[in-house]
Amino acid sequence: NDITHQEAFEVLLAAKKHAEASNTLVNIAVVDAGAHLKAFLRMDDSFLGSIDVAIKKAKTARYFNMDTGELGALTQPGGIIYNIEHSNGGLITFPGGIPIKNKKGVIIGAVGISGGTIDQDRSIAIAGAVAILASTNERTKN
Amino acid sequence: NDITHQEAFEVLLAAKKHAEASNTLVNIAVVDAGAHLKAFLRMDDSFLGSIDVAIKKAKTARYFNMDTGELGALTQPGGIIYNIEHSNGGLITFPGGIPIKNKKGVIIGAVGISGGTIDQDRSIAIAGAVAILASTNERTKN
Amino acid sequence: NDITHQEAFEVLLAAKKHAEASNTLVNIAVVDAGAHLKAFLRMDDSFLGSIDVAIKKAKTARYFNMDTGELGALTQPGGIIYNIEHSNGGLITFPGGIPIKNKKGVIIGAVGISGGTIDQDRSIAIAGAVAILASTNERTKN
């Protein structure tokens, strides 16, 4: 149950298409089930600082199998996992990281988006994550 | 559209002059369009801990193309990008980092100042950044 | 003179096609003129340890504007730059990293390949780097 490079490409291209449709310049990172980088694209003129943020969002979403924004609600001062961002070489816990599930609902990776507002980033990440559910790609079907 | 070493020197010297005029001891870092260190100076008796802070302020300002103080307003507890400082090997998000623009308004690098109060640091960074706009240096003109 | 994301994609796909033609499982990394990650793909079943090696090969090729294998000839025991690998957060100095030039011969980025033999990696990197020279992509032409 691991994302294929073909699926990672589909996530990347779907996220890019969604970003372009809303004139948002983003960095797109896809990690596999092991939270390791599988595919990445930095759109021209997007923030230089968003390369690492996008990758960390994707990793964070897979590390804890949740929307990074949900995690961020728990990491605030007084929160139950306050400052967990210090672990794993740095986590990003605001919106823009989303787990990727296959058609059976199993998490097979995650996507991280950075460069737009947090609402835009999250929306683009979701567009990327759901792309493989609609895919008729042979490798996905079999 | 990248800062030249001649321009980086001008930024450095203008910042130093401004710092001396207000008896402020600072570290001055200039990065290029790729956020790589281009020029640096540590004034005598300035804080040792400010070397890295100045460099990180300059990098942060270029990573996100904004005044580091503006970024800091968004990274507070409850802020939309809370704890983004954990990315990119460590960001500094309080005032003192300013993008450097050329005469056409294109960002060509950034300057980071650390050692004084945040108001002093920001004021010195601005004095450095605007110096190249007034320059009659040949490489800048052509 | 910086590689576009469209060009980076072309490099990625040309390298992937060349790798598939020789049944080689590789990681493909493209960095821009500032040595920052622009595009990446990890082929299914390629080595997990090759993610970082591919990225470091691409960065090393741009850091010193040369084939990483040429650099490696100089870093051996007794070589003139022995152990330079300890700089820049870790360099990779065996073959597989190649600068990417535009049609005017200006270096605009670099590509790094890891997963096959060093000869295979180098051959795939070259196939990727030259792809944009043949491109009729509009952004490349103008």
Next chain:
Amino acid sequence: NDITHQEAFEVLLAAKKHAEASNTLVNIAVVDAGAHLKAFLRMDDSFLGSIDVAIKKAKTARYFNMDTGELGALTQPGGIIYNIEHSNGGLITFPGGIPIKNKKGVIIGAVGISGGTIDQDRSIAIAGAVAILASTNERTKN
């Protein structure tokens, strides 16, 4: 017995002048007696990878109070301090790092050069280091 920022500037400018006279594009780093960065300049079009190499050469020269090339003779396989490059966050032990002494012969810092051949780098570093011996600068005299 610490280098002043005025002296560090003199080292920087003397090294730059020497580099320009031989058409060599280098990165110039000056560290103080505590091995902390005091002044830095990256010449236009010099290697991106030389920023860190120049800084590490300067630090290495001060860490062990010797010409980095002399150190390198001892770090080879079978050498008495084999692979000491792994310490201190990464050392550079080939030529181009030189301690800076004041007129009394006391080491007050170090200079590191990277970008040319190792002979050029070493020659430029020496030109920088000796510059303050000839200086009639007031702070140096007193």
